[in-house]
Amino acid sequence: MNNLRRLILKGSMAAGTLGVAAGAGLLVPSQALAAWPKEAFGQKTLDGALSVLLGSDEMGESADVSIKAPEIAENGAVVPVTVTASMANVESITIAAPNNPAPLVASFDFASGAHGYASTRIKMGKSGDVIAIVKADGKLYSARKNVKVTIGGCGG
Template sequence: MNNSRRSALKTTGAFATLVSLGIVTQSQAHAAMDRAGFDIKTMADAVKALGGTAANSDQITVVAPDIAENGAVVPVGATSKLANTTEIYLIVEKNPTPMAAGFKIPAGTAADVQTRLKMGQSSNVFAVVRADGKLFSAFKETKVTLGGCGG
């Protein structure tokens, strides 16, 4: 494990300890994150909530299966090779609420995130990255055989 990831894990562990001891409540922890984009219903509005339009970039890689057997647990990730990457957002174009995940990337940390998302149907999965104050994006199409958003 490299030192930047180790530092991020230590910081996360310390914060989790503060929550578990009751010094910081879970709602206070969540309040720190801008949640407005997670309530938006369209892809265009989600990107607009992040700060405008995103330019396509070949420096961003979206990691997702070509075919997901179960839309309730689709492994998705993104990697950015752009310098000064500070945020990575995962957006599922055809979900009822497209904004699926948001990650703050601390300085000196590798811009590589992985998670599992729900996908209601086959869709493009976008990674929107903020680097040097500008938005960049890339996408990958993922076909879903069994929907995860109630279908």
């Protein structure tokens, strides 16, 4: 009788510790799910980065993808870029600047229900294209826009 009571007490204590661990965010599944793709961001060429990140560098230019970015960016350290993809089932949007030392700038993965829309601000070392790569239904679509930079954003 007493033994059984001990066992139950022990069991409930163990469960209590687990609950605390989950509450402290140690067991949040999303953190284990998404590792930062170091290899992709280290690539020096855009094709290499895309192959590593998205599994392919074959992409078609698409009118359904549009980039909003300034024609002339006075300050390369802050170039606002907005990507809109009007197709359905957008899985990810990747923003790249091929003239940067590390071409891959940012990548956004979306869960179902999210729209094909991402807006952020990027750095550009010198004038060149901004490329948006949209993954939808397993295929890659892209669009590009030339941005002239008068002051580089990667120097001192």
